[in-house]
Amino acid sequence: MANDYLLEMRGIVKQFDGVRALNGINLQVNGGECIGLCGENGAGKSTLMKVLSGVYPYGTYEGDILWQGQPLRATSIRETEAAGIVIIHQELMLVPELTVTENLFLGNEIKLPGGRMDYDAMNRRAVELLAELNIRDVNVVLPVKQYGGGHQQLIEIAKALNKNARLLILDEPSSSLTASEIAVLLDIIRSLKANGVTCIYISHKLDEIAAICDTIVTIRDGQHIATTPMRDMNIDRIIAQMVGREMNQLYPQQEHSLGDVVFEARHVTCWDADNPQRKRVDDVSFTLRKGEILGIAGLVGAGRTELVSAIFGAYDGPYEAEVLLEGRRLDTATPLKAIRAGLAMVPEDRKHHGIVPDLSVGQNMTMAVLHEFSQATRIDAEAELRTVREEIARLKLKTSTPFLKITGLSGGNQQKAVLSKMLLTRPKILILDEPTRGVDVGAKFEIYQLMFDLAKQGMSIIMVSSELQEVLGISDRVLVIGEGRVRGDFVNDNLSQETVLAAALTH
Ligand SMILES: Nc1ncnc2c1ncn2[C@@H]1O[C@H](COP(=O)(O)OP(=O)(O)OP(=O)(O)O)[C@@H](O)[C@H]1O
Ligand SMILES: [Mg+2]
Known part of the structure; x- marks a missing residue:
């Protein structure tokens, strides 16, 4: 039987090195609704959205995606964007050295007849886009790295708004925004909704979810737990579904x-x-x-x-x-x-100051105390591993193995690893x-x-x-x-x- 869902994901399974991050998830989205996707750190929210948006191409996961009733088998983000699916990632994807305008139009450039870039047009449009987000203190011809985390997040959002999404996915868009910036963002989502754009919103700030979402989808351990209209929910119930128990x-x-x-x-x-x-x-x-x-x-x-x-x-x-x-x-x-x-400090900006992306979870944790494991000229790898395992257990850090590259951890678990690195220095x-x-x-x-x-x-x-x-x-x-x-x-x-x-x- 044909259905009217804008999007349907059926039986999605995604494994990393034999570990199932998604274990047969189903997701159904009606056109025009705003879905709040909720779940604990490591539940699989970002992974599910990466499957949907083509970050993980067709063939690297099991299950089916139906977009407007038709099978979607994208092999790149470009394809899903062409279909109208746009994602704002949890970890910012801006290129620090490029200007704000260049970032906003990356892969989506405005060109003059003859093929050269139309910088004037792009700069003008960039200023307009930012103004829609109420940002007036950004100079669009400066490199993005001049601006702090909050502004970068807004620039990332502006970039997505420039792509005419039918389905906009926002993965933790507000984590470094101020209260007034969040208010602007929520207003934008409301007006997108009024214009028929469908949204999937991921946030650990459940008051935001409660404020704008029509439907709450909770997932736990890579499985779908419930889909409930927000009018039948409150924040306590969302929490209970997320963690599987009451948290009083x-x-x-x-x-x-x-x-x-x-x-x-x-x-x-x-x-x-x-x-x-x-x-x-x-x-x-x-x-x-x-x-x-x-x-x-x-x-x-x-x-x-x-x-x-x-x-x-x-x-x-x-x-x-x-x-x-x-x-x-x-x-x-x-x-x-x-x-x-x-002294020890766990910095605010984990991606740039906290982790070394090419190293494993364990290596990141012991980085600051390696001397404690060295005997003469070599490292006592067994002692190091023992410490790492103890720390993983103490912080309930969710990782398949200590040898996983740290970028394979979910956002919240990366945060725990950085905390652990600093605690090891006692x-x-x-x-x-x-x-x-x-x-x-x-x-x-x-x-x-x-x-x-x-x-x-x-x-x-x-x-x-x-x-x-x-x-x-x-x-x-x-x-x-x-x-x-x-x-x-x-x-x-x-x-x-x-x-x-x-x-x-x-x-
Ligand atoms: N590239 C990868 N390699 C190995 N494991 C991965 C990779 N990406 C994700 N995982 C694992 O998949 C699981 C789900 O991670 P995901 O990032 O989807 O969680 P999340 O729900 O977005 O969590 P958070 O709220 O912390 O962002 C985690 O156990 C994570 O360690
Ligand atoms: Mg995530």
């Missing part, structure tokens, strides 16, 4: 005692790498007690990442910082020196910049639990986070940064979101 607590409440002040950052000042007149961080000082979890809150662009990078010796412009551990002044001129001195001070970005609710809980365990053992933790609920859920103290300065330093004794926001917004 999002933040583990654990008593831990605070010791004396062990760490101090004094007079941290950072200047913009491209504009030495401009201060990104302006004379910030704070202290940290033993076993304390300090949350650093503030709006995106407030200077939080710059502040912690400078403390860790990783800020890439001019800066000054005085860092003291247990009363002694530390040399933290480079990250390596900072690690030797007892730091006294652990700095986490957006530690739960792209991490599912269950794994978030595990990361918080781990943070409490570490704090109990006496480690002090600095956590930068844009999720205010998370900051309030687990910090002992909250430092609010605004325009590069300290705007508030609060003990978290039932601290309210309003108090923190008010501090972040005052001038």
Whole structure:
């Protein structure tokens, strides 16, 4: 019997080295609806969308795809794009050296009669496209690498909007966007929907899913669990379907005692790498007690990442910082020196600073502590592997083997691997910049639990986070940064979101 689905995926099986990432998934999509695709880290969401969009060509998976009732057997993204299926990937795919315009029109160039590129037309259209996303502070003729994660994400979205999609797939599009940027994105999706465009939206931010999706599809361990109209769902039910049990607590409440002040950052000042007149961080000082979890809150662009990078010796412009551990002044001129001195940092941008893509999961984890496994001139591979396996179990990191290339891990599991790499250095001070970005609710809980365990053992933790609920859920103290300065330093004794926001917004 013929059906009216815009898209149907039947019995999709995708294996990697004998491991089934997708185990016979079915997906049905009606024209014009917005589907929220939900599942834990490693459930198979990105893999399913890569099968659909031709990243994994026909022949490398089992099962059938029907697009507008016809079999779709694409062997490249070009083919699926020609059919009207456009995907925005979870990991950004922009070419850093090319200009914003060149990225926006890559493979989709506007040409003059005779075949030369029509740069004027492309630049004009680029400005228009960005304006639709409410972005007016991007110079389209500059290389994309000039812009931060949030802007790059928006540029990636603009690129997709330029392709006249019938089905738009958004895989974690909002993970580095500010609240107002997310609001713009959701509005765009609403207007696409009004124009008949179908969307599949993947996000661990379930409030976004609840706000725009008509239908919720949950998958777990590569299998379809349920398809439910959003009007019959709420966020708790989505979570329960994702994890297969009720989760009645999002933040583990654990008593831990605070010791004396062990760490101090004094007079941290950072200047913009491209504009030495401009201060990104302006004379910030704070202290940290033993076993304390300090949350650093503030709006995106407030200077939080710059502040912690400078403390860790990783800020890439001019800066000054005085860092003291247990009363002694530390040399933290480079990250390596900072690690030797007892600091560790898990960076915000995992793709560029956290992982080495060509190495395996295990190699990435032990990278910073290889000397501990060396005997004379060789590495004790057995001891190294034992440590890696222990860490994988401790963090419940989902990987088929420690020898898998790290890029084969799902986004959230890559994040766990980076965390593990830093924990192996046994730091006294652990700095986490957006530690739960792209991490599912269950794994978030595990990361918080781990943070409490570490704090109990006496480690002090600095956590930068844009999720205010998370900051309030687990910090002992909250430092609010605004325009590069300290705007508030609060003990978290039932601290309210309003108090923190008010501090972040005052001038
Ligand atoms: N290239 C690859 N090589 C080997 N295994 C892979 C590869 N890509 C994905 N996998 C495995 O397939 C499973 C599903 O991964 P996928 O990236 O689809 O998860 P996800 O649902 O998108 O998770 P997240 O929410 O963390 O992004 C994981 O166990 C992952 O390790
Ligand atoms: Mg994914």
